[in-house]
Amino acid sequence: MSDFDGNSAAWVKAPSQYLEQRPVTYTLPKRPQSQYVEMKDGCRLAVDTYLPQSDTPSSGDFPTILILTPYYRRFALRDGYSAATEPSPNIALYRDFFVPRGYALVVVDVRGTGASFGTRDSFRSPTEREDFHTIADWIVDQDWSDGTIGSTGISYLGAAACFLASTGHPAIKAIAPLFAVWNTYADHFYPGGVLLNRLATTYDDIMVGLDHDRPDVLEAFSYFNNPDYSGPQPVDEDPDGALKCAAVKEHLGNFHMPDFITEFRFTDDRLPYDPDFGSHSFSPYHYADKISSDVAVLSVSGWFDGAGFANGSIARFLSLPNPNQHVLLGPWDHGARSNVSPWREEVSSEFPMMGAVLRFFDHYLMGLDTQLQEEAPIHYFALHAEEWRTARQWPPLSEARRLYPDRESALSFEPGLQGEDSFRADFTRGTGSGTRHERLSAQPVTDYYADWSEKESGLLSWTSPPLEAASEIAGHPVVNLSIKSSEADAVLHVYLSELEADGSLRYVTEGVLRALHRKVIPAPADQNWTWPYRDYSRKNSAPLVPGEPAELRFALLPTAWRFARGSRIRVSVAAADADHYVQLPYGRPPEIAILRGADDATWFELPWRETE
Numbered sequence: 272m273s274d275f276d277g278n279s280a281a282w283v284k285a286p287s288q289y290l291e292q293r294p295v296t297y298t299l300p301k302r303p304q305s306q307y308v309e310m311k312d313g314c315r316l317a318v319d320t321y322l323p324q325s326d327t328p329s330s331g332d333f334p335t336i337l338i339l340t341p342y343y344r345r346f347a348l349r350d351g352y353s354a355a356t357e358p359s360p361n362i363a364l365y366r367d368f369f370v371p372r373g374y375a376l377v378v379v380d381v382r383g384t385g386a387s388f389g390t391r392d393s394f395r396s397p398t399e400r401e402d403f404h405t406i407a408d409w410i411v412d413q414d415w416s417d418g419t420i421g422s423t424g425i426s427y428l429g430a431a432a433c434f435l436a437s438t439g440h441p442a443i444k445a446i447a448p449l450f451a452v453w454n455t456y457a458d459h460f461y462p463g464g465v466l467l468n469r470l471a472t473t474y475d476d477i478m479v480g481l482d483h484d485r486p487d488v489l490e491a492f493s494y495f496n497n498p499d500y501s502g503p504q505p506v507d508e509d510p511d512g513a514l515k516c517a518a519v520k521e522h523l524g525n526f527h528m529p530d531f532i533t534e535f536r537f538t539d540d541r542l543p544y545d546p547d548f549g550s551h552s553f554s555p556y557h558y559a560d561k562i563s564s565d566v567a568v569l570s571v572s573g574w575f576d577g578a579g580f581a582n583g584s585i586a587r588f589l590s591l592p593n594p595n596q597h598v599l600l601g602p603w604d605h606g607a608r609s610n611v612s613p614w615r616e617e618v619s620s621e622f623p624m625m626g627a628v629l630r631f632f633d634h635y636l637m638g639l640d641t642q643l644q645e646e647a648p649i650h651y652f653a654l655h656a657e658e659w660r661t662a663r664q665w666p667p668l669s670e671a672r673r674l675y676p677d678r679e680s681a682l683s684f685e686p687g688l689q690g691e692d693s694f695r696a697d698f699t700r701g702t703g704s705g706t707r708h709e710r711l712s713a714q715p716v717t718d719y720y721a722d723w724s725e726k727e728s729g730l731l732s733w734t735s736p737p738l739e740a741a742s743e744i745a746g747h748p749v750v751n752l753s754i755k756s757s758e759a760d761a762v763l764h765v766y767l768s769e770l771e772a773d774g775s776l777r778y779v780t781e782g783v784l785r786a787l788h789r790k791v792i793p794a795p796a797d798q799n800w801t802w803p804y805r806d807y808s809r810k811n812s813a814p815l816v817p818g819e820p821a822e823l824r825f826a827l828l829p830t831a832w833r834f835a836r837g838s839r840i841r842v843s844v845a846a847a848d849a850d851h852y853v854q855l856p857y858g859r860p861p862e863i864a865i866l867r868g869a870d871d872a873t874w875f876e877l878p879w880r881e882t883e
Contacts (some may be wrong), residue, residue, distance in 0.1 A: 272614045272657035273519045273622040274602050281659035283645045286363060290626035293633070295371045297323030301343030303345075303378075305506040308409050310382070317386035317506050317518075318406070319344045321366055321376040328650065332417040334636040335410050337402060338424050339431035343385045343481060344378040345504040347512075352499035354716045358736070360494070365423065368625045373417055373637070379406055381431070383525050384482055385503040386515045390524040391482070394455065394531065395430060395553040397786055403431070404438035411442050419688050421632050423447035424608045426580075431456075433587070436566050437558035441563040441570050445635035447569040447628050449554075450605050454798060456550040456807060458579035459711075460532050463783035464807045467578065468853045473712040475528040482522040485493075492713045494838065509793075522777060529786060537809035539544055557796040559590055561815075567595035567635040573603025574654065574780070574830050575611040575707040578851075581829050582800075585665055588649075589799040595635065597643070598665075599627060600651040600831070604719070605710035611719045612654050613777055618717045651706050653743060655769070655777075656833035656882070667831070671877035674735060674840065675869040682733035682875075689868030694731045694846070696860035702726050702851030707828075720778035727768065727776060729744050731865065732843035734770060743833045746878035747802040747826040750782065753872045754821055758861035759814035760788045762852065763823055765847040767875075772837040782827035783848075785855060787812045789823045802826035820866060836883060842875050 278283040300321055309659075323333060338344075345359045357363050370376050370530035382399050383391035392398065411418050420442045422432035429451025436446045452458035459466060480488035480495065484502040489495040504514040534542055535550040542548040551557040568591060570584035576804050581600060588598045601622055602612045610620045634641040640862065647661035677687030703726050709716040720726075750765050763786065768781040790811045794804035803824050805811065815821050834840060846863055847854055866872045 272612060273621045274610050274652055274658060275618050275883065276609045276623065279455060279659040281650055281661045285641045286626035286630055287623045289630045289641060290623055293372060294631065297325050297371050299370050299374055300324050306508060307506055308406065310383050310405050313416060314382055314389040316382060317380040319378045323370050323373055331415050333373060334417050334419045334421065335375045335377055336365060336369045337410065337420055337422045337435065338378045338428060339381055339435065340378065340424065340428050341381050341384040341636050343503050344380050344481050346500040347502050347504045348499050349501045356499040357499060358504065364625060365608060368629055372629065377410055377773060380503065383522055386505055386518055388521055389519045393526060393553050394528065394643055395434065397552055400434040400438065403435040404440050407440040418442055419444050419636050420655050421445040421636050423449060423628055424449060425449045433555035434558065437561040439561050442568055445567040445632055447631055449571045450580055451583060452580055453583035455554040456535065456538055458583040459525060461807065462578035463466045463483050464785040465783055466686050466789040466853045467851055470711055471528040471532045477691045477713060482525050484519045484839050493715050494610065494713055501652055537812065538717055538806055539808040539810055556590065556797045564593050566593055568593055569597045569631040571599045573601050573607060575604045576665055577707060577711045578737040580605065585829060586798055586800055588800060589665060590797050596648055597631065598649045602652045608710065609717045612657065614655065614657055651745065651831050653831040653833055655835065656743065660831065666878050667746050668878040668880055669881055674875045676733040676865065680733050682840060687868050691864040691866045692731055693862060693864040695862050696846030698847045698854045698860050699849055700845060703850060706742065723778040724776040727766065727843050730843040730845050732841055733839040737837045737839055739882040740833055740881045741833060741836045742879060742881045743877055744877045745831040747829045748780065749802060749824065749876045751874050753866040754822040755818055755864040756786065756815050756861045757817055758856050758859050759817060760856040761815065761846055761861045761863060764848055765827060766843040767827055768841040768843065769834050770839040770841050771835060780827045780830040782825055783823040784823050786815050786821065786823060789821060796856055833882060
């Protein structure tokens with residue numbers, strides 16, 4: 272099966288069809304114009320500009336796509352480099368798509384990175400956000416600019432597009448955050464209030480390798496270890512690289528992620544030297560009310576996009592009042608480098624992602640006839656059905672079906688007899704190295720959960736009878752765990768699987784919650800979740816009372832999945848994932864009892880519809 276869009280009725284005009292009909296009327300320049308642009312505090316940022324080239328006279332006024340990156344706008348290349356080496360591996364995709372189709376492309380090394388001066392005092396620093404307004408001012412002052420700006424990019428670049436829009440600059444008309452967070456704490460580093468145990472260190476290694484110009488460190492990362500690369504490319508006014516070297520020297524003062532992110536174990540924690548700076552300061556949601564309602568937004572993510580990035584795309588859609596919003600959720604990992612479906616035909620995605628992004632910008636920046644407004648705002652891919660679907664709201668399905676743990680590891684559609692199932696947390700257990708998490712650490716995983724039957728084996732689990740009809744879920748499954756713990760804290764991981772008639776066990780999705788954060792509160796406007804909301808604050812946290820019942824209600828990560836007729840639904844529970852999350856409580860593996868059968872006991876709720 273394929274994630275290709277061309278044979279789907281989900282679009283009035285599929286992105287692949289639009290791309291086929293969209294003319295290429297310009298050529299690329301041989302090289303970009305490159306210069307420093309000075310910020311309000313005097314810091315100079317390195318900027319590359321690619322302008323469309325043509326033999327025919329034109330007004331020279333182009334809409335601009337702005338890319339804001341900490342991962343080098345361009346690498347310098349060593350003498351004797353291979354002709355096949357791409358100096359802009361993170362930018363070439365945007366350059367080759369947009370510039371020949373009539374867009375100027377501006378790429379910026381954000382403050383403290385690449386050939387730009389300054390230091391990074393934070394992950395997505397508020398100071399960095401202020402720079403973006405200055406860059407937008409600079410763009411609209413250029414004689415080649417038509418006065419409109421769009422921005423896009425994957426991950427950090429996508430969140431930077433949100434920050435750009437939140438500056439309120441009137442030239443910003445459209446952003447396409449791809450695989451990008453809305454709440455950095457919950458979507459990225461602390462899913463369920465639990466710190467990911469390796470992500471901060473891996474991220475820091477990458478940034479030390481880049482920001483300090485350390486090729487020895489970058490050797491460990493396939494994205495950046497091309498031997499032809501020789502650090503950041505100097506700007507045109509710096510032919511001998513002296514300014515670049517001075518900039519890199521300033522980068523030695525950049526923050527280090529493992530030290531920085533652990534200052535925010537709770538969302539109301541603040542930097543001890545800056546009482547206004549918290550996890551909200553580097554989260555796009557915090558600036559939602561500053562994004563003009565006339566900015567169009569395309570949010571893109573995948574069902575295996577880290578531990579919460581799909582939540583970011585959905586929460587952005589639900590939280591912004593902007594009328595021109597679109598959401599695309601596919602069978603992808605972080606960045607859509609792979610189609611994650613077990614039933615795929617090809618490892619790589621066949622979906623024309625850049626065709627979808629181009630169509631979006633053509634509509635909102637160029638005013639072309641794209642038929643975009645004739646379609647539903649949400650497109651999502653149903654795994655196992657291997658089909659694209661549409662929706663006008665989230666969640667897509669209005670009905671839900673509850674399942675209940677029962678005796679003898681059964682999962683029933685009605686509450687069973689009262690009882691409990693117990694297990695002791697095993698802090699050595701993990702989900703392996705072929706999971707949704709590895710891509711965020713720049714690991715080139717392509718085969719997902721191939722060993723899931725082995726990894727799930729031995730967990731406390733309940734399995735339903737065979738389904739009498741094929742049934743589809745689309746949205747956030749919600750779990751309500753009624754537990755007792757021998758310790759005052761615990762972490763509960765819940766996994767949803769499909770056990771096929773032939774015995775194959777397929778990972779569907781998962782969720783995690785630290786028991787300390789079990790309090791559910793109303794969702795604020797800037798994080799308008801349709802699933803159970805909590806703020807992960809110290810104020811709203813509470814230890815468990817050992818031996819006393821407690822309720823943990825939380826969502827699994829969103830998905831769209833079709834269970835085949837004759838398949839069984841399985842729910843499994845663990846209290847640790849040593850491969851990805853810190854252990855809690857430290858060195859005190861709790862004994863946990865899952866209570867079942869009573870009206871206030873454990874249940875699992877799936878957004879549900881039968882398809883046969």
